[in-house]
Amino acid sequence: MTHPRWVVLSDGSCPTEDIYFLRSVGPWLQTRGAEVRRIDTSYWRLPILCTPWLVGEMRNAHVIVCRSLNTHWLSWLETNRGQMASIRYLIDDDIAAAALDPRLPEGYRRRMAHIAANVQPRLMAICDEIVACSEGLAQRYRESHPNVSVLTPSLIVAPSWRDAGADRQGMPLTVGFFGSRAHLADLETITPALVELHGSHASLTFEIMLGGHSPASLQSLDRVRTPKPMSWRAFQRYRQHQRVDVALTPMVDTPFNAGKSHIKFLDNAITGSVGVYSACSPYRNIVEHGVDGLLVENQPGAWKAAIQRLVERPSEARRMAGNAVRKAIELGDPVRAQTFWWQRR
Numbered sequence: 001m002t003h004p005r006w007v008v009l010s011d012g013s014c015p016t017e018d019i020y021f022l023r024s025v026g027p028w029l030q031t032r033g034a035e036v037r038r039i040d041t042s043y044w045r046l047p048i049l050c051t052p053w054l055v056g057e058m059r060n061a062h063v064i065v066c067r068s069l070n071t072h073w074l075s076w077l078e079t080n081r082g083q084m085a086s087i088r089y090l091i092d093d094d095i096a097a098a099a100l101d102p103r104l105p106e107g108y109r110r111r112m113a114h115i116a117a118n119v120q121p122r123l124m125a126i127c128d129e130i131v132a133c134s135e136g137l138a139q140r141y142r143e144s145h146p147n148v149s150v151l152t153p154s155l156i157v158a159p160s161w162r163d164a165g166a167d168r169q170g171m172p173l174t175v176g177f178f179g180s181r182a183h184l185a186d187l188e189t190i191t192p193a194l195v196e197l198h199g200s201h202a203s204l205t206f207e208i209m210l211g212g213h214s215p216a217s218l219q220s221l222d223r224v225r226t227p228k229p230m231s232w233r234a235f236q237r238y239r240q241h242q243r244v245d246v247a248l249t250p251m252v253d254t255p256f257n258a259g260k261s262h263i264k265f266l267d268n269a270i271t272g273s274v275g276v277y278s279a280c281s282p283y284r285n286i287v288e289h290g291v292d293g294l295l296v297e298n299q300p301g302a303w304k305a306a307i308q309r310l311v312e313r314p315s316e317a318r319r320m321a322g323n324a325v326r327k328a329i330e331l332g333d334p335v336r337a338q339t340f341w342w343q344r345r
Helices: 014-022 026-031 055-057 071-080 095-100 106-126 135-141 181-200 231-237 265-270 300-312 314-333 334-342
Strands: 006-010 036-040 064-066 086-091 129-132 148-150 173-179 203-206 247-250 274-278 294-295
Touching: 006 314, 014 064, 014 231, 026 036, 026 203, 026 231, 026 334, 036 055, 055 071, 055 314, 071 106, 071 265, 086 247, 106 265, 135 203, 135 274, 173 181, 181 203, 181 265, 181 300, 247 265, 247 300, 265 314, 274 300, 294 300, 300 314
Parallel strands: 006 036, 006 064, 064 086, 086 129, 129 148, 173 203, 173 247, 247 274, 274 294
Antiparallel strands: none
């Protein structure tokens, strides 16, 4: 083996693992002689089920933990810390802020409160470095750890945008929202605008990927699809074939949202859409208004005007979508992540 082994201890946070390491960097490391492993701690709940193989696998390994870990694995790491080359904690959310945000689902807040109180302090005590997805999040964790670095998200799927103006003439435009329930309250702030647009533009169709959790005022309308949220792997396949013209990324300026990365800018580019974003961090630092997306204040009237602008000026919308693809390719270049992890081998 040319280099020490890399081991991701996974609690099922597949998007985080893939975007920041496993798919963006893992194959590249393997071509350079490194071994890359993923241990599913949700399946192997007890480390003892993996012994004696686990002891050899973890010896002199660089270990990455994403978001959380169950207490059995935490205890094993604490006991065997000296055997490993390094432990890094990869985090893409302000867990403590999520636990206190009344806008989030109650069950989600309880899970985040458990992680914040019982998991994170132990992980931070044994990790060599915290790797945060944004500077805002890094500042939050620097209050608790002396070594915090920033790694922004990588593109793991190539954008497939093309200027399809000629063959899109007369076809209905699709407005899409592809967020989790953690952003339901953000969507609800602009729902009145979507209802009005639905009534005034018969050519518009909407896709809200929240299933039965979609706002009731949208579920009751025709031309509104509300598919159930998909697994990470299924969503990767789905979005490569789904055409979305306008992608909605509303974010109320809260402590929880302040720690977010610009991942949705990359996601929107993958679907070939032009994004409409709340004019707050992180998007006000990424989006050039009118060039590669639109920045909007969090009032329904402003969102209605922005979406209507894109509907009534399709050539401008296509131009912005093309510019967004070019910027996403630059922002999400996996070479940045590869360089980041290579320096830590």
